[in-house]
Amino acid sequence: MKGLxxxxxxxxxxxxxxxxxxxxxxxxxxxxxxxxxxxxPRLGEIFCKYLNQHWKEISPLxxxxxxxxxxxxxxxxxxxxxxxxxxxxxERCFFSSWKRLVTAxxxxxxxxxxxxxxLRKFAGKAMREDAVLSHQAxxxxxxLGREVLVxxxxxxxxxxxxxxTLLSADVRGQKLKELLKIRDSFxxxxxxxxxxxxxxxxxxxxxxxxxxxxxxxxxTKGKIYFRVRNASLL
Amino acid sequence: MxxxxxxxxxxxxxxxxxxxxxxxSLMTQSVSLIVGGGGxxxxxxxxxxxxxxxxxxxxxxxxxxxxxHIKAVARDLNIPSxxxxxxxxxxxxxxxxxxxxxxxxVFRGKHLEAWALGMEDLLIMKCFAHRQKxxxxxKALIKKGAxxxxxxxxxxxxxxxRIPGSQDALDFLDELRG
Numbered sequence: 001m002k003g004l005x006x007x008x009x010x011x012x013x014x015x016x017x018x019x020x021x022x023x024x025x026x027x028x029x030x031x032x033x034x035x036x037x038x039x040x041p042r043l044g045e046i047f048c049k050y051l052n053q054h055w056k057e058i059s060p061l062x063x064x065x066x067x068x069x070x071x072x073x074x075x076x077x078x079x080x081x082x083x084x085x086x087x088x089x090x091e092r093c094f095f096s097s098w099k100r101l102v103t104a105x106x107x108x109x110x111x112x113x114x115x116x117x118x119l120r121k122f123a124g125k126a127m128r129e130d131a132v133l134s135h136q137a138x139x140x141x142x143x144l145g146r147e148v149l150v151x152x153x154x155x156x157x158x159x160x161x162x163x164x165t166l167l168s169a170d171v172r173g174q175k176l177k178e179l180l181k182i183r184d185s186f187x188x189x190x191x192x193x194x195x196x197x198x199x200x201x202x203x204x205x206x207x208x209x210x211x212x213x214x215x216x217x218x219x220t221k222g223k224i225y226f227r228v229r230n231a232s233l234l
Numbered sequence: 235m236x237x238x239x240x241x242x243x244x245x246x247x248x249x250x251x252x253x254x255x256x257x258x259s260l261m262t263q264s265v266s267l268i269v270g271g272g273g274x275x276x277x278x279x280x281x282x283x284x285x286x287x288x289x290x291x292x293x294x295x296x297x298x299x300x301x302x303h304i305k306a307v308a309r310d311l312n313i314p315s316x317x318x319x320x321x322x323x324x325x326x327x328x329x330x331x332x333x334x335x336x337x338x339x340v341f342r343g344k345h346l347e348a349w350a351l352g353m354e355d356l357l358i359m360k361c362f363a364h365r366q367k368x369x370x371x372x373k374a375l376i377k378k379g380a381x382x383x384x385x386x387x388x389x390x391x392x393x394x395x396r397i398p399g400s401q402d403a404l405d406f407l408d409e410l411r412g
Contacts, residue, residue: 001321007301112398113324118297123329131327
């Protein structure tokens, strides 16, 4: 399979971190480093933070042109999706337009593939879980992955503006089924934590409210959810 | 760091073994490679095909460290600088956890060993890739004795676990049966 002709070394990655944090990288460097993110989620976090601060200064058409020269242009997709999580509501609508231009003519992978390379045991349990529990930020681009490329995501997601749902309804349903097998009762925060904070509070409450085998007791923050007695989990 | 395209050259079995030998000479620690794709088809099953690289995932060494040696071999033998690369691992989530039981040794050097995926595992990956150009090789694997029932049963189990692409993989397998 074809891809980058050289795999980034530790030194290469440190240079990228430093440049994204302190200097103004060139368009060519930015495009190349979107590919390097596939080897290093930490670079992904730093890249998202950089985009959050500087996207308005980056010509989307020039960036699009540089990305097309890379073996995996659509690797920018998950990075952009995560950057969007950091923006406030007002910025998001402008960012959407920027995103459309940057990713113009990019095709989604036809066969879903793991986003990160070389970080998991080959054919191991974690790889399979990355595939089954993939976040939408990855699956929208034909990738599979669970890593949230936002530093201290739990803290960020608890701020109401940033609480976003990263998992599809299907995946959330599976995880809720697992939770019901191991816990008789729980709060909405327990459910959110079980999902790695990849669901907003509002959606989490809706999931629990509409589940046919879950009932609740109490009000607002103190509400406890529990499995309906004798309800099968099948 | 350059990412310029290079002149391609096809790797036949002899050149692959030469490259692996050379790589072995550069190793100072035990490293094993899990080989998939065209490299496995050529080295383990003698399929007559042309490929420009060996899809291989290393164990016992960091990817970036191995890459330095891969480049050295490429320079010395005048073959593509990415003649060995790990990118096929992005589809390895589709493999059964007991793939190790079916590995076939295709190279054993002083420090380096290379193990090709079994026929069923190669077929599983081809089903998930579901490319028309793979139909010939997939059928050849079946003709060589790959256990279709095992492959089908495994993909069905992945479908139950909701691994994306499972239905397409099953449809492709169905097509192979003709």
